[in-house]
Amino acid sequence: xxxxxxxxxxxxxxxxxxxxxxxxxxxxxxxxxxxxxxxxxxxxxxxxxxxxxxxxxxxxxxxxxxxxxxxxxxxxxxxxxxxxxxxxxxxxxxxxxxxxxxxxxxxxxxxx
Amino acid sequence: xxxxxxxxxxxxxxxxxxxxxxxxxxxxxxxxxxxxxxxxxxxxxxxxxxxxxxxxxxxxxxxxxxxxxxxxxxxxxxxxxxxxxxxxxxxxxxxxxxxxxxxxxxxxxxxxxx
Numbered sequence: 001x002x003x004x005x006x007x008x009x010x011x012x013x014x015x016x017x018x019x020x021x022x023x024x025x026x027x028x029x030x031x032x033x034x035x036x037x038x039x040x041x042x043x044x045x046x047x048x049x050x051x052x053x054x055x056x057x058x059x060x061x062x063x064x065x066x067x068x069x070x071x072x073x074x075x076x077x078x079x080x081x082x083x084x085x086x087x088x089x090x091x092x093x094x095x096x097x098x099x100x101x102x103x104x105x106x107x108x109x110x111x112x
Numbered sequence: 113x114x115x116x117x118x119x120x121x122x123x124x125x126x127x128x129x130x131x132x133x134x135x136x137x138x139x140x141x142x143x144x145x146x147x148x149x150x151x152x153x154x155x156x157x158x159x160x161x162x163x164x165x166x167x168x169x170x171x172x173x174x175x176x177x178x179x180x181x182x183x184x185x186x187x188x189x190x191x192x193x194x195x196x197x198x199x200x201x202x203x204x205x206x207x208x209x210x211x212x213x214x215x216x217x218x219x220x221x222x223x224x225x226x
Binding site for chain 1: 145154155156157159203207210211212213214215216217218219
């Protein structure tokens with residue numbers, strides 16, 4: 001298995017633009033997590049899914065953030081409109097039965 | 113909510129020496145899991161070691177070992193015979209029982225001096 005695949009690896013966008021981050025989890029994993037990493041706040045959980053259903057989105061900072069998981073092999077995290085304070089590294093991770101997390105390589109987002 | 117605290121933002125160690133990274137956590141649960149992750153400059157999150165709370169024996173993985181003190185809610189990581197490749201950010205993480213997600217500390221940046 002190729003592991004958790006995230007795209008793009010880097011994204012630079014202008015304030016106000018829509019940004020879409022993508023994640024392909026490991027086949028057979030039933031949990032998918034989106035985390036955000038910043039220097040100030042460390043790794044924060046944004047949202048997680050179980051069997052494609054959102055379980056807890058209380059970490060999503062604002063209505064500008066949305067996440068979907070239309071099927072077991074794909075998830076997106078969208079920011080619309082983007083702001084400079086959204087600049088961070090966004091990680092996707094998947095697991096089976098909530099243990100044994102495998103992380104993707106992350107997307108470094110820069111909003112200018 | 114559970115919290116994880118890493119009180120050392122930065123640490124340094126001489127090559128071949130031993131270093132201990134500290135982690136404390138807050139929980140009311142009796143059954144949970146604790147982890148240490150390594151994040152090198154490549155950004156990849158790599159699992160270093162895992163401890164189940166019900167196990168009294170401290171986990172060990174080669175040069176990496178933990179000191180798990182359940183009553184004190186402490187979970188430190190000891191790296192023996194430090195190598196240049198150990199230089200990275202280290203994150204302590206907690207996972208409760210059931211379907212709760214990982215909660216991370218803010219990390220400790222470890223430098224290894226040749």
